[in-house]
Amino acid sequence: MARKNDGACANPKQIRTDVDCRAARPKFDNGAWSPAKISDVTGGGLYLFVTPDKSRPGNAASRLWRMAYRFHSRQKTYSIGPYGNGKDGTFSLADARRERDKAKVLLKDGKDPSTEKQFDKHRQAARPFGQWADEWLAKKKVEKVKRGRIVAVRAPKTIEVLELRVGYVKDRFGKLRRQDIKRPDVLAFMRSYEAEGKLETRDRVRSIGEQIFDYADVEGDGYNPFRNLNGQMIANISTPRPGVTEPRDVTRVFKLISAPWTRAKFSDVVGLALRFDALTIPRPGMVNEMEWSEVDWDAERWTIPAVKMKTGWDHVVPLSRQALAILRSVQKLTGHRRYAFSCSKDAPLSNNTLNKRLRLLGIDTKTDHCAHGFRTTFSTLSHHEEIKDAKAWDGDVVELQLAHLDNSTVEGLYKKHGPLALIGSRTKLMQHWADRIDHWLDPKKVMPIKGGAQG
Numbered sequence: 001m002a003r004k005n006d007g008a009c010a011n012p013k014q015i016r017t018d019v020d021c022r023a024a025r026p027k028f029d030n031g032a033w034s035p036a037k038i039s040d041v042t043g044g045g046l047y048l049f050v051t052p053d054k055s056r057p058g059n060a061a062s063r064l065w066r067m068a069y070r071f072h073s074r075q076k077t078y079s080i081g082p083y084g085n086g087k088d089g090t091f092s093l094a095d096a097r098r099e100r101d102k103a104k105v106l107l108k109d110g111k112d113p114s115t116e117k118q119f120d121k122h123r124q125a126a127r128p129f130g131q132w133a134d135e136w137l138a139k140k141k142v143e144k145v146k147r148g149r150i151v152a153v154r155a156p157k158t159i160e161v162l163e164l165r166v167g168y169v170k171d172r173f174g175k176l177r178r179q180d181i182k183r184p185d186v187l188a189f190m191r192s193y194e195a196e197g198k199l200e201t202r203d204r205v206r207s208i209g210e211q212i213f214d215y216a217d218v219e220g221d222g223y224n225p226f227r228n229l230n231g232q233m234i235a236n237i238s239t240p241r242p243g244v245t246e247p248r249d250v251t252r253v254f255k256l257i258s259a260p261w262t263r264a265k266f267s268d269v270v271g272l273a274l275r276f277d278a279l280t281i282p283r284p285g286m287v288n289e290m291e292w293s294e295v296d297w298d299a300e301r302w303t304i305p306a307v308k309m310k311t312g313w314d315h316v317v318p319l320s321r322q323a324l325a326i327l328r329s330v331q332k333l334t335g336h337r338r339y340a341f342s343c344s345k346d347a348p349l350s351n352n353t354l355n356k357r358l359r360l361l362g363i364d365t366k367t368d369h370c371a372h373g374f375r376t377t378f379s380t381l382s383h384h385e386e387i388k389d390a391k392a393w394d395g396d397v398v399e400l401q402l403a404h405l406d407n408s409t410v411e412g413l414y415k416k417h418g419p420l421a422l423i424g425s426r427t428k429l430m431q432h433w434a435d436r437i438d439h440w441l442d443p444k445k446v447m448p449i450k451g452g453a454q455g
Helices: 002-008 018-023 093-108 113-125 129-142 156-173 183-195 199-216 247-258 266-280 284-288 321-334 353-360 373-384 395-401 408-420 423-441
Strands: 027-029 032-034 036-039 046-052 060-071 074-082 144-147 150-153 301-304 315-318
Touching: 046 093, 060 093, 074 093, 074 113, 093 113, 129 156, 129 199, 156 183, 156 199, 183 199, 247 266, 247 373, 247 423, 266 284, 266 321, 266 353, 266 423, 284 353, 315 408, 315 423, 321 423, 373 395, 373 423, 395 408, 395 423
Parallel strands: none
Antiparallel strands: 027 032, 036 046, 046 060, 060 074, 144 150, 301 315
16 A cells, blocks of 8 residues: 555656656655655755645645755754745745855855845845835736636726826825734724725725735735724615616616717717617626727627726626617717727727716616616626516516626536637527617517527
């Protein structure tokens, strides 16, 4: 039995490549698993120390880079850090070799690498908090994040918002050392946002402060005054964005947005964008930033790339005949540009543009209906629509079209089939939705009955 286990977990004799690092296992000796020390082929005392996982025999609980050396005739060990891809405090094989070489230089100068490492930690701890914030932000700007099936850097708008919120933290605490920032000071800072009713901003800023503190914790003491403040702060209970759901109100809103706008500029691109938003029901920001390159005219679909989506996954929107008609009208105006719904210059519409138009039409966007509210209207009416006393649309079809991946079933469908999950049923749903809108605008128009109860 011992021979079988030993053979299944045979270690490389020396570390030559990262493949050897990943293959490294603890050793099986005298019927028990024990730590293994595997030296680096380039020497210099560098080795990988592999500890056994007690809950999973034969597997490694950790792989740590260490270096054996002598200082003033004493045998010592320099701890470099955990093996990994070089991110989040880990060291690849190349990183470990560089650290070994730096340690050798220190030894040549008569300095103990382990002692110098502790001194460096203390020197780092004395840095102003603003420097840690800048370093954390610089890391976020180049860091690649997994979004659905792609890996990409954060979008410029995301970075812009991060810079703004990091600035809030720096303005208040930037000149202080990490240890000098106390919990009462952070609470007072958070309550200044509460006094202005900015609970969402408060929560975002608190989260960023917590992340920067964790990043600056080079000594590993776990001190973080931005953490666990909920008990001392006002609860931030989100209010659903208003959207009409009663037949009379729905008809009124759609008639108002479909009527000609006498004060239209640039052939009323804003009005067309608002109607397109109502037909396709994405988050309004996606319409504002829609690019012509995202439209597949042959497949009659609009694919919103993962980097723009809140979910971090690509999202496909089937385009109804009515939605395509709007795009063809807009194409005559902005088809030579990057952004579909651009007005005086080739730039996305501002976040407030669609809501401003609704307000000009006499719709209260705070209590009655807002641009985001079209999603509420669509969701409520589609989930409750019946055909011959049966549910017209499967809930998963509706939720997939809304890009709601919170439900485990919906998330499973997306992960298995990708952006085209249930695309046939979703295409029928979106055409049916556009036909319903036409029927509200003119009841004489016959609305085809195309249910999709089975998805």
